[in-house]
Amino acid sequence: xxxEIERKFLVTGDGWRGxxxxxxxxxxxxxxxxxxxxxxxxxxxxxxxxxxxxxxRGLSRGEFEYDIPLDDAEALRETALGAVVAKxxxxxxxxxxxxxxxxxxxxLAGLVTAEIELEDEAERFDRPDFLGREVTDEPAYLNQTLAxxxxxxxxxxxxxx
Amino acid sequence: xxxEIERKFLVTGDGWRGxxxxxxxxxxxxxxxxxxxxxxxxxxxxxxxxxxxxxxRGLSRGEFEYDIPLDDAEALRETALGAVVAKxxxxxxxxxxxxxxxxxxxxLAGLVTAEIELEDEAERFDRPDFLGREVTDEPAYLNQTLAxxxxxxxxxxxxxx
Numbered sequence: 001x002x003x004e005i006e007r008k009f010l011v012t013g014d015g016w017r018g019x020x021x022x023x024x025x026x027x028x029x030x031x032x033x034x035x036x037x038x039x040x041x042x043x044x045x046x047x048x049x050x051x052x053x054x055x056x057r058g059l060s061r062g063e064f065e066y067d068i069p070l071d072d073a074e075a076l077r078e079t080a081l082g083a084v085v086a087k088x089x090x091x092x093x094x095x096x097x098x099x100x101x102x103x104x105x106x107x108l109a110g111l112v113t114a115e116i117e118l119e120d121e122a123e124r125f126d127r128p129d130f131l132g133r134e135v136t137d138e139p140a141y142l143n144q145t146l147a148x149x150x151x152x153x154x155x156x157x158x159x160x161x
Numbered sequence: 162x163x164x165e166i167e168r169k170f171l172v173t174g175d176g177w178r179g180x181x182x183x184x185x186x187x188x189x190x191x192x193x194x195x196x197x198x199x200x201x202x203x204x205x206x207x208x209x210x211x212x213x214x215x216x217x218r219g220l221s222r223g224e225f226e227y228d229i230p231l232d233d234a235e236a237l238r239e240t241a242l243g244a245v246v247a248k249x250x251x252x253x254x255x256x257x258x259x260x261x262x263x264x265x266x267x268x269l270a271g272l273v274t275a276e277i278e279l280e281d282e283a284e285r286f287d288r289p290d291f292l293g294r295e296v297t298d299e300p301a302y303l304n305q306t307l308a309x310x311x312x313x314x315x316x317x318x319x320x321x322x
Contacts, residue, residue, distance in 0.1 A: 031214065032193045032200065037240065039193070039200060039214075051227070053192065053200075053212075055240045062236065066212070066227050075223065079198065079216045 005121055008141060011112040012132040016101050019128075020090035028087075029080035033144040040143070041073050041080075049073030082148035083107060095126035108151050113141065166282055169302060172273040173293040177262050180289075181251035189248075190241035194305035201304070202234050202241075210234030243309035244268060256287035269312050274302065 028042040040052045049070050055062040077084060086105040091098050097116050104111040114131055135141040140152040189203040201213045210231050216223040238245060247266040252259050258277050265272040275292055296302040301313040 031198060031216075032195070034193065037192060051212075051214075053237075055192075055237070062240075064229070064233050064237065066229060068225070068227060072225050076214075076216070076225065079223075 005118045005123075006115050007118065007134060007136045009114045009116075009134050009136075010132040010141075011101055011114050011130050013130050015128070015130040016090065016092050016099070016114070019092045019094070020101065021093060022091040023088055025088045026086070027084055028143070028147070029077060029084045030082060030144050030147050031076060031079060033081060033148060038144050041068070041076050043070065043073050080147075083150070085143070085147050094128055097125050099128070099131075101130075104146075108146060111146070111151060166279045166284075167276050168279065168295060168297045170275045170277075170295050170297075171293040171302075172262055172275050172291050174291050176289070176291040177251065177253050177260070177275070180253045180255070181262065182254060183252040184249055186247070186249045188245055189304070189308070190238060190245045191243060191305050191308050192237060192240060194242060194309060199305050202229070202237050204231065204234050241308075244311070246304070246308050255289055258286050260289070260292075262291075265307075269307060272307070272312060 024044050025046075026042050026044055027046075028040055030038060030040050032039040036055065036057050038054050040054070041049060042052065043049045047070070049068050049072065051066045051068050053064040055064075083106075085108060087102045087108070088105075090101040090103065092101055092114075093099075094116075097118075100115045102113050102115070104113075113135070116125060118125065138152075139145055140149070185205050186207075187203050187205055188207075189201055192200045192202065194200075197216065197218050199215050201215070202210060203213065204210045208231070210229050210233065212227045212229050214225040216225075244267075246269060248263045248269070249266075251262040251264065253262055253275075254260075255277075258279075261276045263274050263276070265274075274296070277286060279286065299313075300306055301310070
């Protein structure tokens with residue numbers, strides 16, 4: 001298992017695009033999504049699949065990840081709760097970190113978020129201009145909420161600049 | 162994935178004991194348990210662990226199993242829903258099948274069940290004397306119900322003989 005400390009932001013503008021060094025397209029869905037536990041399947045670039053179990057709440061959570069056969073992922077897709085979310089993740093080096101910029105598609109088009117993984121809750125990091133409002137503690141921007149409830153009302157309206 | 166067709170029975174008497182050819186002790190618990198999906202962790206003989214995701218309802222269900230590190234299983238135990246169920250499973254050859262006789266411990270002591278896995282719902286099988294009432298369709302005897310709700314009221318009272 002890992003203990004995951006991630007902070008999440010809305011993205012403003014396209015300044016990150018020239019800085020991205022890699023990208024992957026994800027399709028992901030939830031098999032279970034509760035207040036303190038969730039089970040997600042993610043298919044990466046249509047080629048590989050991974051099961052992710054998250055436990056706990058808030059900034060610091062337990063995370064357990066297992067690679068699974070692509071065939072299993074495709075069978076499980078039939079039992080998804082809510083929507084299958086598609087997005088392209090762009091990897092943007094920034095200081096000693098990599099910021100992951102997610103550009104959503106389909107029903108979530110217009111939403112662009114950024115995540116940064118930290119060693120601990122107090123760790124400092126460079127905050128480039130394209131990071132807008134922090135939404136780490138906003139349930140509407142949890143991946144599972146996006147899959148189950150769709151786009152937050154405010155999203156798509158640029159803010160923070 | 163597999164598609165699992167299992168029938169489950171209460172066990173009457175000890176006639177199976179001399180027929181068992183192997184046994185394993187399981188500790189298992191649920192991370193979630195819903196009407197049409199569940200996620201179970203099983204630790205076998207304190208040495209290995211497996212994650213089992215079941216989907217669907219009734220006699221025929223989808224089953225996805227993944228070996229996981231024992232350390233993960235022990236960390237996940239802290240987030241179990243309901244009780245950690247301990248039982249010893251005895252493997253009893255019968256005709257062309259293996260009947261699995263589960264002898265429960267702790268809060269479920271007194272309960273002994275038997276399961277047989279079949280190729281399809283209509284498959285015939287030898288029914289030895291120690292198989293009592295069939296409980297395949299009784300929710301009270303689902304593994305997840307036993308973990309979450311405990312012993313059915315009637316259990317422990319031998320019946321069917």
